[in-house]
Amino acid sequence: MDRQSFFSSIHKNLIVSCQALEHEPLHSSYIMAKMAKAAKEGGAVAIRSNSAVDVAAIKEETGLPVIGLVKRDYPDSEIFITATLKEVKELLEVEPAVIAMDATIRKRPNGETLKDLVQFIHEQSDTLVMADIATIKDAEYAIECGVDMISTTLSGYTADSPKLDGPDFDLVEQLCKTSPIPIIGEGRINTPEQARKMLELGAWSIVVGSAISRPQLITKSFAEGINAK
Numbered sequence: 001m002d003r004q005s006f007f008s009s010i011h012k013n014l015i016v017s018c019q020a021l022e023h024e025p026l027h028s029s030y031i032m033a034k035m036a037k038a039a040k041e042g043g044a045v046a047i048r049s050n051s052a053v054d055v056a057a058i059k060e061e062t063g064l065p066v067i068g069l070v071k072r073d074y075p076d077s078e079i080f081i082t083a084t085l086k087e088v089k090e091l092l093e094v095e096p097a098v099i100a101m102d103a104t105i106r107k108r109p110n111g112e113t114l115k116d117l118v119q120f121i122h123e124q125s126d127t128l129v130m131a132d133i134a135t136i137k138d139a140e141y142a143i144e145c146g147v148d149m150i151s152t153t154l155s156g157y158t159a160d161s162p163k164l165d166g167p168d169f170d171l172v173e174q175l176c177k178t179s180p181i182p183i184i185g186e187g188r189i190n191t192p193e194q195a196r197k198m199l200e201l202g203a204w205s206i207v208v209g210s211a212i213s214r215p216q217l218i219t220k221s222f223a224e225g226i227n228a229k
């Protein structure tokens with residue numbers, strides 16, 4: 001899928017994140033592919049997913065564009081979403097439409113740099129780069145490094161971003177006023193109303209994850225909700 005088709009297909013539409021890590025009950029490429037199929041039936045136009053095997057399974061099952069990432073911990077860095085060239089190469093093998101990667105200003109493992117990784121992806125493939133950021137400063141840095149779109153994935157998960165219960169609407173609003181590239185609203189979007197507000201603030205598209213694809217968290221919200229005063 002070329003750049004223009006991808007951006008027009010996701011414009012003001014819903015992307016669903018279908019991820020289950022090893023410690024989660026639904027960890028399985030088969031299950032994530034079925035989850036993605038369900039998301040497609042419900043109206044998702046693209047899927048965000050973790051690991052090359054899940055990306056391949058979801059592409060095969062749904063035919064939708066997939067935003068792939070690899071979560072892996074490194075001892076010398078806080079960065080864990082597509083941190084190094086190793087994860088980039090794993091993903092390129094399965095040809096995702098987009099690779100999502102941590103694009104915060106934090107130090108990467110092995111002294112690698114965002115700019116080099118973005119350049120490698122663009123030189124080797126037609127795959128686009130989604131920059132997962134937490135602050136305006138991160139977004140400015142990511143744009144300098146040549147990324148194709150910005151997502152607010154990491155707001156609330158880094159030392160220098162606010163810890164909010166809900167989505168970071170202010171960050172999206174500010175980014176949309178100045179960014180030359182599309183802004184994707186992502187992180188703790190838990191209701192259709194919050195999703196619509198993101199789009200009204202100028203987000204090009206939105207990613208919803210846990211509220212759709214993590215049933216253990218959905219169940220918890222009900223279990224806790226019925227006992228709340």
Ligand SMILES: CC(=O)N[C@H](C=O)[C@@H](O)[C@H](O)[C@H](O)COP(=O)(O)O
Pocket residue numbers: 017019069153154157186187188189207208209210211
């Ligand atoms: C911080 C981090 O690791 N976020 C991950 C990024 O890929 C996913 O676990 C989230 O589910 C995704 O960002 C969607 O967000 P939410 O599940 O809140 O709708």
